[in-house]
Amino acid sequence: MVVTSSSAAAADPSKLVSDGNRVLNAGEKLVSMLVKPTNTSDYVSFTLDTVEVKVFMVGPQVTLDKIPRLDTASSSMDIDLIDIAKNNNETRSAAVAFMSYTTMENLLKADFFNTTNDTIKTMMSTVISATLPKTSNTALTKPVKFTFRHIREFEPSGSLSCVYWNISEWIVDGCSVLNSNSSHTVCSCVHLSTFALIMQTSSSPPPSDLLELLNLVCVIVGLVFFSLALLSFALCQWSPGVNNVARINICISLLSAHLLLLLTQQFLSLIRPQQVLCVVIAGLLHFLFLSAFVWMFIEAVLLFICVKNLSQISSRKWEGPSGWFLCVIGYVVALVVVGVSVVTDPKGYDSKQCWIKYDKGFIWSFLGPVCVILALNMILFINIIITLNSSLKNLNVEVSQMKQTKIMVFKTLGQFVVLGCPWILGFFTNVNMVIYILFLVLNSQQGTFIFLIYCVLNNEIRQQYRKCFTSLCSGRQQQDHSINEK
Template identity: 55%
Template sequence: MNADQPVSSGNTVLNKTETLVSTLVKPTETTDSVKISLNDLEIQVFAVGPRAFLKENPMLSINNTQMDIDLIGISQNNNGSAAVAFMSYTNMVDMLSPKLFNPNKKTVKIMMSTVVSATLPKTINTQLPTPVNFTIKHINELPPNSTLFCVYWNHSEWIVDGCYLLQTNISHSVCSCFHLSTFALIMQLNPPTGDDSDPVMDLINIIAVAVGLLFLSLTLLTFAICRRNPRVTNTALTNLCISLLLAHLLFLLTQIFLQYIQPQHLLCAVLAGVLHFLFLSAFVWMFIQAVLLFISVKNLTKIRSKQKEVLSWKFLIVIGYVIPLIIVGVSVGLFSDGYGSEQCWLKTDNGFLWSFLGPVCAILAANMILFVSILVIIISTLKSMKSEITKIKKAKNEQHLVKSVILKTMVQFYIVGSSWILGFFTDYNKMLKVVFLFFNSQQGTFIFFIHCAFNQEVRQLYKKWWQALSAACRPHTKKKWIIQH
């Protein structure tokens, strides 16, 4: 071992061992098994041939570690033949140190298992039909405030991509991986959520999201009561609120219980996928709302008249939910390991985050274009109204209407996602991050005030409810209130 370059020495040992072990694979018509035990290395090689009749997959076991691999399925993709080599190293901790897992995190990392490797020597098609499972015995005690990670070696550090903790108890853990490599079980004391977290930012985030959820709930309640009034709500606005409510609620719960969810990598990945879908759906509804706003402003003379929705609500539903579902489905198909980062979000490896940022950037750019077009239309309309001298009184009324539309349009531009642009710059300024968290958590608040609190018909409805509630709370008018209602 080269003491100055332990990682290089570890990689050399792994590569040479795999090369030597591959020579143990011999052609066979049925099955062949070889097992070697050395001081610091245990090896088991199992091969199947075209005439092998296995009712179930072989369970390979070395040095308190078992591997369950679908060798039968692999052989079917290789003309009936396949071989697997399973190796366990007891002298790798010094070379492939657990400190190389999340090296930027100032936490204590302890190796909880021996280092094991699995390969498919002399096998052409090495694609796994099903994930491979490792049942690993712990070599150290498991403290209550620790987090376990199933990791694999990528030549320079331990990473979790493609592996997740299936189940665990005091003495054993089961790791499931979508590929073969060199694996280990690493324990990290003090979950990473407490390492880099800022208590003040966390509190601001929780309070802001909670307030936004409250107003989103009030908005949806109002929309449900006024669902037949086109001046209050529409399909796009309602579904935007639903998507934002579900996305922010799931995000809030995930962050609150992150230390319990994160060790369950499958659950963490599923939640990341659901969040991906909900936020994409919210952005699609923002775009639809921007398009409908553009159509409404383009026909300013018809603002006061009751109109049906420009597009069928069934068509809008398909656009608002099917498109995000397709994007998430393609993302899962192309890079299934991209979900489940430390924050139970999308991983940044291989540019996978662009499966979210790409559609978001496209929608924000389209909304910017629509917003500029809306302003041009409004300004043009104002100028034309000023030129109608013979209709001064009418012009003044229309100008008041258009100015109101301008104000609402400016706020609508925020509602349809313009504040998300700040997210590209939050890494450079903490204050900007606070502003970003505030504005994006308060989309529901602004929707409530613009479409409910500032809507005359809704205010009258609120006033009627308040009077009825006040009357019901007065003992001397309770009987009269019951008769009237």
């Protein structure tokens, strides 16, 4: 059957699937007829306009250690047929058929690869089929390797998937990409079926140079203010009772995450070929961003406890949990989530984009905890505001203490809105460019916001900045004066 791309494009998808399955079944029956009994080994090969067939057979007296690679014009297969034959106790024989269909992509289209994210799918190889005809025990002793030659130009920003045909759709279960370059990709599969190589690219146009420059500038500005905020938290003298542990660790987590993300984006072409390094970076980014959200939750809990204790008469001032205890919670919780995610799906991190894969729902290992923390923080802040309002009527609370607590509540609430809520825009970045730019700017300027709200808008810290600046200026003036005298 010869199918042109124009006729296939006009056909109904269910008709394409039906025709494709018929062609595959006919091909399997054809190669099954080519298998002949043999004591040692035998080989059959032929080529038609639309299919290329290789059949290799081994018998009980085979002298080969392994069969040669089965090659077609655009693909090849490595299979341990000798061990498969040994597992067939009765006949001690086995046969493998390898077929490459040159026009099958017009029937079994790349669009039949269903994914959760909206991407453009492109067939990067010919469709191949591998079976074990007239072999009683078809269990594989080790994974089969397929090498695909790319039939189209590879897009560096694209994501490659080794897929197999499952009656009506392409799926990836049991198959993975071992390595890839601009012209070839090697796949490993734990079963035999009909296979192909599909590339996914973003459905939105690639970012312009101006957008990349905006991203670079915004992230660098955010990193500068993250650093200034950390220096202020560490070096400035804060009022008694102010606990900056959560805030410092939020800055450390986000500063590390944004810096690592920036470096990864700038050197992605060098990092991507190192698949293990790319996966490690993805896991580390997962951990750092999650730990920032956990620290946001810890700060909300500490603030809630502080407000609850405002109206309680106590001779002993509540100091809260130690910084070491909070650090254990803040980082171990995120580490446990990442560890469980890795154990659940070891291939959940994308070795192409150095981030979490969107298919098979693995992205929810990040979005799930984030949504839970945002919801819990919202509940805590509602309770904080209600408790604070009732505490205003309590005469046991000092006015200065109440004022300081009110300021801290609204600053922390603002921090929650700016640091947490913009991530919700991440669900809609593919809608239009305006939302994408808004998401980019808000998330890159988190350090700027923390520095402004906690340092610049803090009168005591401003005075310390002023003293430091004055002393620096006076010191420079004295130095210039002494130089002039000489």
